[in-house]
Amino acid sequence: MSTPYAKLPAWADYGLIPVINLAVAFIVAGFVVMLVGENPFRAAVILVEGAFGKGTGIAFTLFYATTFIFTGLSVAVAAHCSLFNIGTEGQAYIGGLGIALVCLSFDSVLPWWVIFPIAIVAAAAFGALWGLIPAYLQAKRGSHIVITTIMFNFIAASVMVYLLVGPLKPAGSQAPQTRNFLAGAELPKLNWIIELFGAKIRSAPLNICFLLALVMAFLVWLLIWRTRLGYEMRTYGHSPKAARYAGISETRIIITAMMISGALAGMMALNPVMGDQHNVAIDFVSGAGYVGIAVALMGRLHPVGIVLAAILFGMLYQGGAELAFEMPAISRDMIVIIQGLVILFAGALEHMFRPYIQALFASVSPKSVGMQAVKGTGA
Amino acid sequence: MAQAAIELIGINKSFGAVRANRDINLEVARGTIHGIVGENGAGKSTLMSILYGFYQADSGEIRVGGKPVSINTSNDAIALGIGMVHQHFMLVDNFTVLENVILGAENDVLLKSSIAKARSELDRLEREYGLEVDPDAVIEELPVGLQQRVEILKALYRGAEILILDEPTGVLTPAEADHLFRILKQLKDQGKTIVLITHKLREIMAITDTVSVMRQGTMVATRVTKETTVGELAELMVGRRVLLRVEKGQSEAGAVKLSVKNLTVKDSRGVTMVDNVSFDVRGGEIVGIAGVAGNGQSELLEAISGIRHAVSGEVMLDGKPIDLTGKADPGELRDRGLAHVPEDRHHVGLVLAFEENENSILGYHDDERYLKGPFLDVDAIMADAKDKIEKYDIRPGNPRLKTANFSGGNQQKIVLAREMEQDPGVLIVGQPTRGVDVGAIEFIHKRLIAMRDQGKAVLVVSVELDEIRSLSDRILVMFAGRVVGERGPDATEGELGLLMAGVEHQEAAE
Numbered sequence: 070m071s072t073p074y075a076k077l078p079a080w081a082d083y084g085l086i087p088v089i090n091l092a093v094a095f096i097v098a099g100f101v102v103m104l105v106g107e108n109p110f111r112a113a114v115i116l117v118e119g120a121f122g123k124g125t126g127i128a129f130t131l132f133y134a135t136t137f138i139f140t141g142l143s144v145a146v147a148a149h150c151s152l153f154n155i156g157t158e159g160q161a162y163i164g165g166l167g168i169a170l171v172c173l174s175f176d177s178v179l180p181w182w183v184i185f186p187i188a189i190v191a192a193a194a195f196g197a198l199w200g201l202i203p204a205y206l207q208a209k210r211g212s213h214i215v216i217t218t219i220m221f222n223f224i225a226a227s228v229m230v231y232l233l234v235g236p237l238k239p240a241g242s243q244a245p246q247t248r249n250f251l252a253g254a255e256l257p258k259l260n261w262i263i264e265l266f267g268a269k270i271r272s273a274p275l276n277i278c279f280l281l282a283l284v285m286a287f288l289v290w291l292l293i294w295r296t297r298l299g300y301e302m303r304t305y306g307h308s309p310k311a312a313r314y315a316g317i318s319e320t321r322i323i324i325t326a327m328m329i330s331g332a333l334a335g336m337m338a339l340n341p342v343m344g345d346q347h348n349v350a351i352d353f354v355s356g357a358g359y360v361g362i363a364v365a366l367m368g369r370l371h372p373v374g375i376v377l378a379a380i381l382f383g384m385l386y387q388g389g390a391e392l393a394f395e396m397p398a399i400s401r402d403m404i405v406i407i408q409g410l411v412i413l414f415a416g417a418l419e420h421m422f423r424p425y426i427q428a429l430f431a432s433v434s435p436k437s438v439g440m441q442a443v444k445g446t447g448a
Numbered sequence: 449m450a451q452a453a454i455e456l457i458g459i460n461k462s463f464g465a466v467r468a469n470r471d472i473n474l475e476v477a478r479g480t481i482h483g484i485v486g487e488n489g490a491g492k493s494t495l496m497s498i499l500y501g502f503y504q505a506d507s508g509e510i511r512v513g514g515k516p517v518s519i520n521t522s523n524d525a526i527a528l529g530i531g532m533v534h535q536h537f538m539l540v541d542n543f544t545v546l547e548n549v550i551l552g553a554e555n556d557v558l559l560k561s562s563i564a565k566a567r568s569e570l571d572r573l574e575r576e577y578g579l580e581v582d583p584d585a586v587i588e589e590l591p592v593g594l595q596q597r598v599e600i601l602k603a604l605y606r607g608a609e610i611l612i613l614d615e616p617t618g619v620l621t622p623a624e625a626d627h628l629f630r631i632l633k634q635l636k637d638q639g640k641t642i643v644l645i646t647h648k649l650r651e652i653m654a655i656t657d658t659v660s661v662m663r664q665g666t667m668v669a670t671r672v673t674k675e676t677t678v679g680e681l682a683e684l685m686v687g688r689r690v691l692l693r694v695e696k697g698q699s700e701a702g703a704v705k706l707s708v709k710n711l712t713v714k715d716s717r718g719v720t721m722v723d724n725v726s727f728d729v730r731g732g733e734i735v736g737i738a739g740v741a742g743n744g745q746s747e748l749l750e751a752i753s754g755i756r757h758a759v760s761g762e763v764m765l766d767g768k769p770i771d772l773t774g775k776a777d778p779g780e781l782r783d784r785g786l787a788h789v790p791e792d793r794h795h796v797g798l799v800l801a802f803e804e805n806e807n808s809i810l811g812y813h814d815d816e817r818y819l820k821g822p823f824l825d826v827d828a829i830m831a832d833a834k835d836k837i838e839k840y841d842i843r844p845g846n847p848r849l850k851t852a853n854f855s856g857g858n859q860q861k862i863v864l865a866r867e868m869e870q871d872p873g874v875l876i877v878g879q880p881t882r883g884v885d886v887g888a889i890e891f892i893h894k895r896l897i898a899m900r901d902q903g904k905a906v907l908v909v910s911v912e913l914d915e916i917r918s919l920s921d922r923i924l925v926m927f928a929g930r931v932v933g934e935r936g937p938d939a940t941e942g943e944l945g946l947l948m949a950g951v952e953h954q955e956a957a958e
Contacts, residue, residue, distance in 0.1 A: 296822050300806070300813050307799045313755055314788070314796045315811040316779025431462075 119391025124268025134383030139337035140361025150326035156218025158358025159225030164335025167195030172254035196335020204327030246350035276344030459508035486662030487885035531603025702731035705905035711761030723929035736920030791878030805833035857888030
C-alpha cells in the first residue's frame with residue numbers, strides 16, 4: 070500500500086512515456102509554427118530531413134550530440150549524488166582554457182595522438198577544479214551548490230574574457246580568441262564512418278570526441294552502478310542520513326562527485342575546440358551546459374537515456390538551423406521556442422501523463438503493472 | 449441496535465494488481481466506538497481513506513446516515529460530518545492552535561471574524577468535552593498528546609459527527625492514552641460515532657463496543673467486544689495461533705561489552721536530550737530502554753552508534769573507548785563489532801529506492817567480501833542477499849526488487865539480516881517492530897533472543913511497553929533525557945508507566 074500507483078513495465082517507463090511527451094511537445098510546437106503562418110508538417114519534414122536526411126546533416130547532428138553527451142553526463146553524475154550542478158557551463162569553459170594551454174604549448178612539436186590524451190587530462194582537471202570550489206563551499210560551509218555554481222559560471226565567463234582579449238590573444242589580432250592551433254592539435258574527423266553507409270559529406274565537424282563521449286557514457290554507467298564510489302554517491306543522493314549511518318563521509322562524497330562532474334563538463338570543450346574550431350574563442354560553450362541539464366533530465370540520469378536525449382537535441386540544433394534557413398518566417402528564436410517546449414514537456418512536465426498511462430495499463434492489463442513485473446531498474 | 453452512522457457495502461479497491469480492499473462490508477452503529485484491527489497492509493488505512501475521500505473505491509457503496517453518498521474529496525467527507533485524526537498529525541508547526549483550527553475553514557480576508565468565531569467555538573468545545581488547550585499556544589511547543597487534541601478539535605470544529613482515529617496512541621504515554629480514551633468516551637456519550645483503527649488489541653478491549661478484524665484486504669469478522677478475547681482477535685488477524693509473548697530462558701550475563709558513563713548529548717538547537725546517562729550491557733543479556741518517544745532514546749542510540757556527537761561522557765566498546773568528539777566513524781564502529789538497527793528504517797537504515805541486494809550491504813559496502821578492487825562484486829552481493837532472504841524468510845524473495853515494494857515487516861527483516869549476519873559482539877536496536885505485523889514481530893523477537901543466547905550484548909529501545917517487558921532481562925526507563933529507574937523483567941506495566949511519565953516518588957509506592 071506504500072505504492073498507490075504500481076510501476077509500469079520498463080518498456081513503457083523508458084520508451085512510451087518519453088515518446089508521448091515528445092509528441093505533445095511537437096504538437097504544441099506545430100501550433101506555434103502555424104501561428105507565424107507556416108505549414109507545420111512541412112516544417113517537421115525540413116527539421117527531420119535537415120538533421121538526418123543527408124550525410125552532412127547526420128554528421129552535424131552527431132557533432133552537437135557529442136557536446137550534449139558530455140554536459141548531460143556531467144549533470145547526471147552530480148544529480149546521482151543529489152547535487153544540482155548548474156555550473157557545467159562554466160566548468161566546460163574553464164576546461165577549454167586547459168585545452169588551450171596544452172595545444173598552444175605543444176601543437177608545433179607533438180602529433181595529435183600525443184596531444185589528445187594530455188588535452189583530455191588538462192580539460193578534465195581544469196573542469197574538476199572549477200567544480201571543486203563550489204563543492205568545498207557546499208560540504209564545509211553549507212553554501213548552496215546551485216547558487217555557487219551559477220556564480221562560478223559568471224566568474225568563468227569574466228576570467229575567459231580577460232584572458233581572450235589579453236594574454237591569450239595573439240598580438241595584432243582583432244578577434245577575442247587564441248591563435249589557431251597547428252595540425253598537431255587537430256583531431257581526426259569521423260565523417261568516413263557515415264560515408265561507409267553511402268552518404269556524402271561535404272564538410273562537417275564530427276570527430277573522434279564522439280567516440281570518447283560514448284566511452285565516457287559507458288564509464289559513467291560503470292561508475293554509478295558498479296563501483297563502491299558510485300554506490301556511496303547514490304546512497305548519499307537518496308538519503309544523506311542513510312549515508313551517515315553507513316559511514317560515508319559527506320565532505321568526501323560531495324567533493325568527489327562534483328569533481329567528476331566538473332571533469333566531464335571540462336571534457337566537453339575538446340569537441341568544439343580541438344575537433345572543430347581549432348582555437349578557443351569567446352563563448353564557445355554557448356549554452357551547451359544548460360542544455361546538459363535538460364539532456365540529463367530527459368535521459369532519466371541514465372547514460373543510455375542521455376546519449377539518446379543528446380542525439381535528440383543534436384537533431385533540434387542541426388535541423389533547427391536548416392529550418393531557419395528554409396523558412397524565413399521561422400527565425401533562430403523560434404527554434405529556441407521549440408527546444409524550450411521539448412525541455413518543458415520532456416523534462417519539467419515529465420510526469421504529467423504518467424498517472425493516466427498507469428491507470429490505462431492497470432485497467433487494460435492488470436498483470437503488467439503487478440509487483441512481479443517490477444524487475445531491476447537501471448542497474 | 450442503534451441506527452447505522454456509516455454503512456460500507458461491497459467496497460473494492462485495487463492498486464495495480466494489489467487488491468487492497470475486496471468486498472468489504474462494514475456497519476458502524478451511531479453513538480458507538482467501533483474498532484478496526486488488522487496487521488499492517490491488511491487494508492485498514494485504505495478503507496478509511498476511501499471513507500475520507502483520499503481514494504475512490506473501484507466499486508461498492510457508501511451510506512452515511514442511511515443515504516447513499518459519493519465522497520470524492522475530503523471536503524465532501526467533512527460536509528457529511530466525517531472527521532479524521534491522522535496518525536501523522538496534519539498541523540502547521542509554527543501556527544497557533546487557533547490558526548490551525550481555522551486552517552481551510554477561514555472565510556474572510558483579514559481573518560478577524562473567523563478568529564473571533566473560532567475562539568468562542570473552541571471555548572464551547574472545551575467546556576463540553578473537556579478538551580482543554582490554550583488556543584494561543586504554538587503547536588511545536590505543545591506535547592504530542594495536546595497536538596492530538598488539537599486534531600480532534602479541528603474535526604469537531606468542522607462539525608464532525610463521525611470521528612475516525614488512525615493509530616492514535618502510537619505517540620502517547622499510557623497516561624495520555626488513558627486521557628484520550630476518557631475524551632473518546634465523553635464524545636460517545638454526546639452521541640458522536642467513533643471509528644478507531646489500531647493494531648493494539650489491548651486498546652480495542654479497553655474502549656470499543658464492537659470490533660471488526662481485517663486480514664489481507666478482506667473483512668474477516670465483526671465481534672461485540674465484550675464477547676471476544678485478545679487471543680481470538682489475534683488469531684483472526686493473523687489467520688493462525690500467535691505467541692503473544694515470546695518464550696525465553698534465563699539469561700547468562702557475561703562480561704560487560706558496552707559501557708556508557710555520564711553520557712550527555714545535545715540536539716542541534718542546543719537542548720540537552722541525553723542527560724548524564726550511565727549503564728552497562730553485558731554479553732548474553734538484553735537491556736531494554738522504555739520511555740515515551742522523544743525522551744532522549746533516539747539521541748542516545750545515535751551517540752552510541754557514532755552518528756551523533758556527544759557533548760561529554762564515555763562509551764566503551766569491549767573495554768576500548770568510542771570517539772564521541774564528532775570524529776566518530778560509524779563504519780569503524782561496525783568493524784569493531786557494533787551493529788546498529790536504527791529506529792527510522794525508511795530514511796536511515798535503508799535506501800528505499802535501492803534494490804534489496806543493494807540495501808543488504810549498506811554500511812558494509814567497503815567490506816572486501818563485496819568488492820573486487822574499486823568495483824562491486826555483483827555476484828557475491830547477490831549470492832549474499834539470496835542467502836539472507838532464505839535465512840530470514842524475507843518476502844518476496846527477489847533481491848532485485850525495489851526495497852520500497854517490501855512490506856514494513858520485510859523491510860525490517862532486511863535490516864536485521866544485514867546487521868545480525870555480521871556476527872557483531874554488540875547489537876543495538878531502535879524500535880525493533882515499529883510498523884511490523886504480528887507474524888513478523890514473533891520472528892524478530894525470537895531472533896533477538898537467539899542473539900542473546902549466543903552471548904551477544906543486545907540493547908533495545910522501544911516505545912512499546914509490551915515489547916520491552918517481553919524481551920528484556922533488565923529494563924531502564926528514560927524520562928526527559930535521564931534514566932529514571934531500572935527494573936527487572938517482571939515489573940508491572942503500571943509501575944513502568946509511572947516512571948515513563950516522570951513520576952518521581954515511585955520508590956515510596958513500592
